[in-house]
Amino acid sequence: MKNVYLAQPTQLYDDSIYLPSSIAALAANAEASPDFRNNFEIKELSFLRGAPTDLIRDWVEPFVVGLSCYCWNEQLNLAIAREVKERWP
Numbered sequence: 140m141k142n143v144y145l146a147q148p149t150q151l152y153d154d155s156i157y158l159p160s161s162i163a164a165l166a167a168n169a170e171a172s173p174d175f176r177n178n179f180e181i182k183e184l185s186f187l188r189g190a191p192t193d194l195i196r197d198w199v200e201p202f203v204v205g206l207s208c209y210c211w212n213e214q215l216n217l218a219i220a221r222e223v224k225e226r227w228p
Contacts, residue, residue: 140180141178141179141180141202141203142180142199142200142202143180143181143201143203143204143205144181144182144185144198144203144205145162145165145166145181145184145185146162146184146185146186146194146204146206146216147159147161147206147207147212148187148188148212148215148216148219149186149188149212150188150209150211157186159185159186159207162184162186162205162207163184166184169181179202179203182198182199188212188215191215191218191221192222194219195219195222195223195226201227204220204223
């Protein structure tokens with residue numbers, strides 16, 4: 140099985156945390172496909188903000204990484220992508 144990681148670092152407003160609807164919809168749609176389920180495994184969805192190294196600390200051999208990008212998380216997503224490329228060229 141090939142590992143798929145999806146991340147949508149959210150913007151925090153006061154005590155509110157916004158759930159990752161875009162990556163959750165993508166994961167649900169992918170999981171509906173038998174071909175996908177037989178070849179790939181979507182790991183735990185990431186949606187909390189943090190340092191890129193902390194966000195990917197527990198990832199194991201990602202085959203695909205999907206980052207849901209908004210204006211408030213663009214730079215964080217670019218940093219995550221750089222860290223992933225460095226760790227798993």
